[in-house]
Amino acid sequence: MLTTVAWILAFVLGIVGLFVLICLPHNVRIWRVRRVYRSLPADVLEQVLEFIEQAAAHGPSVTFLRLAEEVAGYDALLVQSHVGGVPYAESGDDWPQGTPEGEPAKFMLQVRLDEPSLGDQWQDRLIVVFLVFDAEQAVRSYAAPCIDKYVALEPKRPPRPCNRLQPVRMPAEGGEEGRLPMLPDRLCNDFPEITVPLEPYTNDFAGVLAQILRPNVYGYDLDAPRIAYVGGDPMLIQNPHDPVCDQCGKPMRFLFQFGEVVPGVQMADDGVCYVYGCDDHPDRCKGFVDSH
Numbered sequence: 001m002l003t004t005v006a007w008i009l010a011f012v013l014g015i016v017g018l019f020v021l022i023c024l025p026h027n028v029r030i031w032r033v034r035r036v037y038r039s040l041p042a043d044v045l046e047q048v049l050e051f052i053e054q055a056a057a058h059g060p061s062v063t064f065l066r067l068a069e070e071v072a073g074y075d076a077l078l079v080q081s082h083v084g085g086v087p088y089a090e091s092g093d094d095w096p097q098g099t100p101e102g103e104p105a106k107f108m109l110q111v112r113l114d115e116p117s118l119g120d121q122w123q124d125r126l127i128v129v130f131l132v133f134d135a136e137q138a139v140r141s142y143a144a145p146c147i148d149k150y151v152a153l154e155p156k157r158p159p160r161p162c163n164r165l166q167p168v169r170m171p172a173e174g175g176e177e178g179r180l181p182m183l184p185d186r187l188c189n190d191f192p193e194i195t196v197p198l199e200p201y202t203n204d205f206a207g208v209l210a211q212i213l214r215p216n217v218y219g220y221d222l223d224a225p226r227i228a229y230v231g232g233d234p235m236l237i238q239n240p241h242d243p244v245c246d247q248c249g250k251p252m253r254f255l256f257q258f259g260e261v262v263p264g265v266q267m268a269d270d271g272v273c274y275v276y277g278c279d280d281h282p283d284r285c286k287g288f289v290d291s292h
């Protein structure tokens with residue numbers, strides 16, 4: 001009897017030990033790149049981002065949205081890109097309903113568009129996205145947002161902490177899937193000058209670059225549920241959405257997508273939200289959430 005128990009115990013311990021051994025390098029690498037990221041001087045961080053933007057100037061690019069610092073007051077960001085905090089709104093707007101039972105929608109983020117490849121009608125627009133319990137999300141599009149036109153919505157939920165979304169022009173790679181942002185491995189490989197400012201701090205350039213682009217992510221690489229970007233083509237994790245405009249029936253243009261980048265809110269199991277708009281009716285936008 002005792003030996004059976006001992007054998008079972010040894011077996012279980014063996015499995016646990018094996019599991020720890022397999023996971024250890026993964027976790028150690030994450031711990032290392034996060035520690036390096038936290039110790040980086042601000043000017044090094046700025047230099048890396050600047051080199052990425054310079055690299056983007058030479059070929060096809062998209063606008064990466066970097067989850068930047070938390071902001072205490074919302075006022076400075078009312079008409080700018082941010083996650084959490086309060087949404088921009090104008091007279092006549094109300095807080096969208098999130099469920100048929102009347103639960104309020106969750107404000108996710110707003111994006112001020114300045115990606116040139118989208119075309120003139122989209123420049124400077126502000127797109128506001130709420131998460132609703134439905135296939136299609138609540139998306140609002142404002143042509144000329146400004147503080148004077150801002151009317152605060154009665155908050156149906158207490159505002160979450162607010163983080164700035166910092167636009168970073170980033171090189172894109174073209175392939176069968178279309179024009180997609182270049183992720184850290186490829187960036188370091190194709191534009192080695194980006195890694196030069198990091199040389200005194202690490203030799204895991206791609207891992208630290210992942211932290212720079214998505215601060216404190218639990219990982220050393222990036223995928224669709226971890227990032228947000230404007231322009232190019234959607235990084236699909238399910239079938240294409242092929243949305244059409246409710247007003248004219250024409251196919252809509254891909255505007256931007258974002259993954260699980262809103263602190264404290266989970267859209268789905270590794271969800272990604274895709275936002276589209278009609279070039280002829282830019283007030284009409286649609287958003288869809290997919291998950292793995």
Ligand SMILES: [Zn+2]
Nearest residue numbers: 245248278281
């Ligand atoms: Zn239309």
